Each structure stands twice: as structure tokens, then as C-alpha cells.
Amino acid sequence: MQASDWTVYGQTLSSRLFIGTALYPSPQVMCDAIKASGAQVITVSLRRQSAGQANSGQQFWNMIEALGCHLLPNTAGCYSAAEAIKTAHMARELFETDWIKLEVLGDSFNLQPDPFALLEATKALIADGFKVFPYCTDDLVLCQKLADAGCEVLMPWGAPIGTGQGLLNPYALRTLRERLPGMTLLVDAGIGKPSDAVQAMELGYDGILLNTAVAEALEPALMAEAFKQSINAGRLAFEAGIMPKRDSAKPSTPTLDQPIWQQHG
Numbered sequence: 606m607q608a609s610d611w612t613v614y615g616q617t618l619s620s621r622l623f624i625g626t627a628l629y630p631s632p633q634v635m636c637d638a639i640k641a642s643g644a645q646v647i648t649v650s651l652r653r654q655s656a657g658q659a660n661s662g663q664q665f666w667n668m669i670e671a672l673g674c675h676l677l678p679n680t681a682g683c684y685s686a687a688e689a690i691k692t693a694h695m696a697r698e699l700f701e702t703d704w705i706k707l708e709v710l711g712d713s714f715n716l717q718p719d720p721f722a723l724l725e726a727t728k729a730l731i732a733d734g735f736k737v738f739p740y741c742t743d744d745l746v747l748c749q750k751l752a753d754a755g756c757e758v759l760m761p762w763g764a765p766i767g768t769g770q771g772l773l774n775p776y777a778l779r780t781l782r783e784r785l786p787g788m789t790l791l792v793d794a795g796i797g798k799p800s801d802a803v804q805a806m807e808l809g810y811d812g813i814l815l816n817t818a819v820a821e822a823l824e825p826a827l828m829a830e831a832f833k834q835s836i837n838a839g840r841l842a843f844e845a846g847i848m849p850k851r852d853s854a855k856p857s858t859p860t861l862d863q864p865i866w867q868q869h870g
């Protein structure tokens with residue numbers, strides 16, 4: 606069974622997995638993994654993937670095009686609002702999309718987003734007609750300000766990019782979900798294994814963006830399939846309604862004086 610469709614900036618999607626295109630051992634392995642993931646949105650880095658090797662660069666773009674996915678260009682590697690804004694404009698021209706995954710980093714050790722520059726760049730890009738997908742920390746006040754600025758989607762980190770540490774702060778992510786009920790939320794970065802993705806989906810997140818865990822797996826296509834199934838399972842569980850944790854036991858086998866069927870309220 607497939608979880609329900611969802612909408613991102615007016616685009617209806619069935620897959621809840623956004624996948625990156627970096628770090629794969631070869632373009633063919635990347636394509637096989639993306640196909641296995643079932644992702645309909647793939648992120649591409651203007652700065653990294655257009656640089657260097659002329660021929661393999663063209664081969665890369667041909668293969669990306671053939672996948673027929675929605676492209677989500679990103680501003681990976683930008684460390685100031687001005688640099689990110691310039692990169693976003695170049696990406697819009699090159700890829701003919703107003704979608705932009707906005708990364709403005711503030712620290713080179715953990716690649717942590719700079720919240721001040723991120724908000725500044727977000728406001729400028731929305732004023733310029735972009736549909737911004739900000740890669741942000743899990744800070745509630747920052748996320749509220751990004752929402753107020755006009756973002757329809759927020760992408761808080763699970764953990765620093767490429768660490769595979771999973772959800773470092775489930776409390777903060779749960780708080781975001783509860784305080785921003787109408788917002789489309791994806792966990793972006795730090796997902797290491799399918800159960801991390803399930804945890805986020807069970808919290809009520811709308812989707813997951815990941816790259817390293819698939820690209821660096823021994824068998825990327827197999828791992829992509831595992832993430833596809835786990836993200837769907839996590840979403841189905843959320844839609845089905847997860848039972849609350851209880852402090853005391855509650856018998857699941859009915860006794861003589863109890864009704865067999867119970868009304869859920």
C-alpha cells in the first residue's frame with residue numbers, strides 16, 4: 606500500500622523521498638539508485654556538478670535529464686547570503702525552475718546553516734519569485750521566521766550533512782511538527798539508515814531529503830529501495846494513528862466483564 610499523495614509548492618507527488626546526486630561511484634550507479642528510490646525530486650548542485658570534467662559533466666546531465674524527475678537545484682557550499690542569492694539566480698536560468706534548496710552555511714566544521722544569512726537570503730529570493738526550500742537548523746524561532754517570510758516548505762536538519770547520525774534532537778523536531786502544523790516539513794541531512802527516516806516520518810514529517818546514506822552504501826540501489834520502503838512505512842504508520850505510550854500495563858486479551866470491541870476516541 607502506498608501512503609497518500611502530497612503537494613509541494615503546488616506540485617503533487619507520490620514519493621516522499623528527495624534524493625541527492627553527489628558522491629556516487631559512477632553516474633550509472635547514481636541513476637540505478639535514483640530509480641530504485643522512486644524519488645520524483647532530485648537535488649543538483651550547480652557549483653559542484655558543473656565544475657571540472659567536461660565530458661563526464663555532460664554525461665551526468667544527460668542521465669539526470671533522462672530520469673524525468675523534478676530538479677531541485679541547491680546552493681551547496683555558499684557561505685553568505687549574497688553568494689547564495691547569486692547562485693540561486695544562476696540555477697534558475699540554467700535549470701528553468703524557480704525551486705531552490707537554499708543552503709547558507711555558517712560553519713565549516715559541521716556545515717551548520719547560518720540562520721541570519723539564511724533568513725536574509727530567503728526574504729530576497731522570495732521577493733524575486735523563488736520557491737524556497739531552506740536547509741535550516743531545528744530552531745523553532747528561526748523556522749517561524751522562515752514561515753513568516755513566505756516559505757511553504759522547511760527542511761530542518763536531522764544531523765550535520767554526511768554524518769549519518771540520525772535525528773540528534775527528536776524533541777526539537779517534534780516541537781516543530783507540533784508548532785507548525787500546516788507547514789510542509791522535510792528532514793534534510795544526517796539520515797544514516799532507514800530507521801532514522803522512519804522515526805522522522807512517524808513524527809509526522811512530510812518527507813526526507815538524503816544523499817550520503819544511499820550514495821556511500823555498498824549497494825546504493827539496494828539501500829535506495831530500503832529507504833523507499835521505510836519512508837512509506839513510516840508515513841503509513843503516521844496516517845494510521847500511532848498508539849500513545851502508556852506508563853502502566855493495559856491487558857490486550859479481553860476478560861469476561863470487558864467488551865471485545867472498543868470504540869476509539
Ligand SMILES: CC(=O)[C@@H](O)[C@H](O)COP(=O)(O)O
Binds near residue numbers: 624765
Ligand atoms: C544532497 C544535499 O542537498 C545534501 O546537502 C543534503 O543535505 C543531504 O545530506 P546527507 O548527505 O547527510 O543525507
